[in-house]
Amino acid sequence: MDYQHALRKLRTMKTSLQELNTAFEVLYDAVGSDPDSRLNTAVVRIVDLMLSTLAENIEVSSESLSWLVLENAWGDKQLSASIDGIDFVIDSLESFLEFEKHKGVLC
Numbered sequence: 446m447d448y449q450h451a452l453r454k455l456r457t458m459k460t461s462l463q464e465l466n467t468a469f470e471v472l473y474d475a476v477g478s479d480p481d482s483r484l485n486t487a488v489v490r491i492v493d494l495m496l497s498t499l500a501e502n503i504e505v506s507s508e509s510l511s512w513l514v515l516e517n518a519w520g521d522k523q524l525s526a527s528i529d530g531i532d533f534v535i536d537s538l539e540s541f542l543e544f545e546k547h548k549g550v551l552c
Contacts, residue, residue, distance in 0.1 A: 448542055451503040455538045458499050459519055462492065505545050513541050 469488055476484060496514060500507040513535065517524045523536040526544055533544040 448546065451505075451542055451545075452538060454499060454503050455542070458495065459538070462495065462514070465491075505550050509541075509545065 472484070479485065493511075496510050497507040500510040503510075512526075513519065516522070517535055520536045520538065520541060523534055525532050525534045527533065528544070528548055531547070533540065533547070535541050535544060
């Protein structure tokens with residue numbers, strides 16, 4: 446996958462998920478946000494499907510992309526990951542793609 450193409454797709458997904466999150470917050474305010482509810486289960490499933498589809502499209506693992514989005518908040522938490530003894534601070538979409546490129550995933 447081409448780096449610039451992957452970056453555009455990541456930026457588009459980030460915007461889409463932020464807009465979707467806003468919509469879900471309104472819905473949760475109206476009906477409640479019980480983590481065990483069917484609504485919450487559906488929301489989690491929708492996000493998982495979106496992330497796995499994007500991961501396949503940009504040719505990265507869904508686990509890596511889920512980590513970036515869900516655990517590292519798109520890089521806002523500035524978490525690090527290492528490969529081949531080299532630590533990478535993942536603080537942006539670009540640094541995530543550089544990490545994936547180092548793994549040999551991106552061209």
